[in-house]
Amino acid sequence: MENQTIKQIVLDQKEEVKEIFKTKIIEREIEEKVRDSLKDNLIKVIIGIRRCGKSVLSHQILKEKNYGYINFDDERLIGAKAEDLNDFLEVLKEINPDFNYLLLDEIQNVEGWELFVNRLKRMGHNLIITGSNSKLLSKELSTYLTGRHFAVELYPFSFEEFLKYKNFKYSKNDLYATKNRAHIKSLFGEYLKFGGFPELSKIEFKEQYLRDLYDKIITRDIVLRHKIKYFKVIKEISLYLISHFGSRITYNKLKNIFEINSVHTIKNYISYLEEAYLIFQLFPFSFKLKNQLKGARKVYAIDSGLINSVSFQFSSNLGRVMENVVFLQLKRKGYEIYFYHEPAGCEVDFIIREGLKIKELIQVCYNLDDLETREREIKG
Structure with missing residues (x-):
């Protein structure tokens, strides 16, 4: 995938995040728990059904932080491969060289994402990943992600x-x-x-x-x-x-x-x-x-x-x-x-x-x- 294409997608998604913060956002019941986990260099994993608020929750938690963001649930990224992921990282660093946190939305859409995430953790990035597949909560997650991780499930609004x-x-x-x-x-x-x-x-x-x-x-x-x-x-x-x-x-x-x-x-x-x-x-x-x-x-x-x-x-x-x-x-x-x-x-x-x-x-x-x-x- 061409770096110029990736850059355009990342910049478009950055504008979409600005629109999110213009909408009404409430504190979710699990928000404090996830926010507290930012203090540790764990891989934060938020899992739940599509459109239940995982992305909004993640952006809200990182709002005051310097963070990079890629949403892989983007039709322009269908077919993205593991070998493309480093190009995404390079583009993010070009746009914002000093980010400390990284949010990877629906990264399970990219086959072989696990090695990339492990490398980012070794590089010292504080990571939040989201997914709409409960396999990310299973024992397989421990196999995929070397080292400790912190996983939570998010549901649609409680009453x-x-x-x-x-x-x-x-x-x-x-x-x-x-x-x-x-x-x-x-x-x-x-x-x-x-x-x-x-x-x-x-x-x-x-x-x-x-x-x-x-x-x-x-x-x-x-x-x-x-x-x-x-x-x-x-x-x-x-x-x-x-x-x-x-x-x-x-x-x-x-x-x-x-x-x-x-x-x-x-x-x-x-x-x-x-x-x-x-x-x-x-x-x-x-x-x-x-x-x-x-x-x-x-x-x-x-x-x-x-x-x-x-x-x-x-x-x-x-x-x-x-x-x-x-x-x-x-x-x-x-x-x-x-x-x-x-x-x-x-x-x-x-x-x-x-x-x-x-x-x-x-x-x-x-x-x-x-x-x-x-x-x-x-x-x-």
Whole structure:
């Protein structure tokens, strides 16, 4: 790739960053943790679904620093190779010779990026890298990046972050006032319907935005990345799982529904959807790992807005959507989560486990006014 082309891209991206700082930015729940990590010469790794705010968070943290920046999620950089990366570094140093920090956005798009990042660390650069693939959180990261690294996951806005973005300030005592409770309930209804992707608040056609985002994730983060031939099949499986969020599924059941010969193919497709942060699997509780892996598992989606925009919802089910929201909040907190189900019908939505101890049992219900619903939830 020509240095002049690279320079133009880097300068264009620098202008885009200026536009980011003109928009409204709130402090994210993990921001202080990442900011504190700048004191150490660790490789900072921020992972999460596309458009959840990784880049904005990174720029906000580095705002007062002298830093270089390259966004590899740029259509002009499709096809960039590992051997091009040093040219990018040279251009950055030409533009800003004295930068101390370096932000590499979606660098996993460049095959063989790991050696380049390791070299930058050895050169003394303080690095933040972002990615939209959960493999960057796996044990493979330790193999890729020699030395220590600091990895965090970022999700779309939590409800608390959503309220902050909406400039709604409250204390616990405020929740007892009817007016405030009504306002929070209204905002929560909006959050359940449209979810927490940060850009949504400034977009008029929210559902179209979410459908376009979903298609982009399926195409770029799954089909192209994994070189999948049967685009239609994996999209149908994805839509099925998102439409049946909170329901128990098995690989064999999916194999039969989609008439796929191999369970292995189903496993691969689901792992790709998980890696892209579209879905999460929740396993049944058991002290025996074998029973967890063999049993039917539940699937939850990354965002309630995405559920409402792309899934086949035949009726409004606020209870299940709220269950999905609670699941995501437990994930944000980093808990070890399971569910419990008995053939007789007794079920616990979420079990929080710490080591060998059960810390908490959680039942989720949007409305307990119905007597049958109330008895079922209490029985669970």
